[in-house]
Amino acid sequence: MMEVSMMKICIAGAGAIGCTLAARLAQSGQSVNVLARGKTLEVLQQNGIQLSDIDGDYRVEVNVSDSAETLGHQDLIFVCTKAPSLTSMLKLIQPMLHAETIIIPVVNGIPWWYFQGIQGRFAGESIQAIDPQGLMSRLAPQQHLIGCVVFITACRDAPGVVTSTTPHLMVIGEIDHRMSERLTHVRAIIENAGIEARAVDNIRDYIWTKVAANLTSNPLSVVTKGTLEQIYGDTHLTPLVRTMFNEVLLTAAAYSARISFDPQTFMEQGAEMGAVKTSMLQDYEEHQPLELEAIGYAVLELASKVDIPMPATQNLLALTQFIADQCQP
Structure with missing residues (x-):
């Protein structure tokens, strides 16, 4: 040291x-x-x-x-x-x-x-x-x-x-x-x-890189109960993940931010994380509030400011919110 x-x-x-x-x-x-x-x-x-x-x-x-x-x-x-x-x-x-x-x-x-x-x-x-x-x-x-x-x-x-x-x-x-x-x-x-x-x-570039990882995995993990390996590797899920990733890429670019991973590398590295539960899935299982505002709705807000539609992301967030609401006392 x-x-x-x-x-x-x-x-x-x-x-x-x-x-x-x-x-x-x-x-x-x-x-x-x-x-x-x-x-x-x-x-x-x-x-x-x-x-x-x-x-x-x-x-x-x-x-x-x-x-x-x-x-x-x-x-x-x-x-x-x-x-x-x-x-x-x-x-x-x-x-x-x-x-x-x-x-x-x-x-x-x-x-x-x-x-x-x-x-x-x-x-x-x-x-x-x-x-x-x-x-x-x-x-x-x-x-x-x-x-x-x-x-x-x-x-x-x-x-x-x-x-x-x-x-x-x-x-x-x-x-x-x-x-x-x-x-x-x-x-x-x-x-x-x-x-x-x-x-x-250029800290905002890294913020968007992490947001891309969180937004494409966390809400979907609550809906599917899937691990990172499954979310980024299972052929039933990867088309949706790729679509959401592309939506985040466009929004980040509109704010002059650069995500350092190309889509294929992003997917491969996500799958290589293995059978790991996302933090949002852990929160859901422990009946804790989910970070949907910071990870999801804030991104939709930024996209709206620059007139970029994010339909796949918006629909998945709505589904995740519905599931989370069912667990509230």
Whole structure:
């Protein structure tokens, strides 16, 4: 490990991704605080975090609390929560912010800040599907933000116990697409934790790449109960997946974003992920809210703004919403 300067780091949210980050950062020597609640809080206080990934098995102790006031000011906060809980989490972290605090939302889908930090036709607008009142923008002003796209597949086996069988990759970038000293510093901290980290000047390209993966797999997994291997490899499903992928490609291109995979490579790499359940299918099975707004409806909203139809995507989202509604109490 290389030597990097220490920061006061908080992981806000102790699900699969949050625990993976916390364990890796703590293992690298960083002092890690975790904001957690309920059963997870109790388990982390008693047993720490247990992570099993491709590099080995770890058990690490972290400073954990359900009180942002107790944890105090933080220099770097990774907000690791599902999109439906994002507003409440941003409210919770307010006591931890100081003038230079960096907030990195580690959340799937189109981010609420998509039209911030850049010029253009829609500059400064809110994404209505995610943040209709602009509350997230007020809770996390753009000067605090670094964008993030996480390519980590992890499963929470129990509170504080996580398994991951694929390589870890995080792509980070300033939301105004400039390279900065703080961006380089954060990249070094992540890299030192054994996670491949890339600091880029085009974070929205990577957002669209991850959105393409999430949107073509997550809702369909809820409808079919299929794994990634089946969704991207079964001939009954691949025509629909290819159609949806093409719809996302057109929409991304309309916003001058580039998805780095051609369709065939995209499908092959998806199938190679194996018999993995998507995070949305896991949420559905646990009767948790689904991330349909950030992963799906926000994309439809962006497509509508530039007059691009997405009929296959729209129909699948409607079917997924119907199925999800049947599980609500």
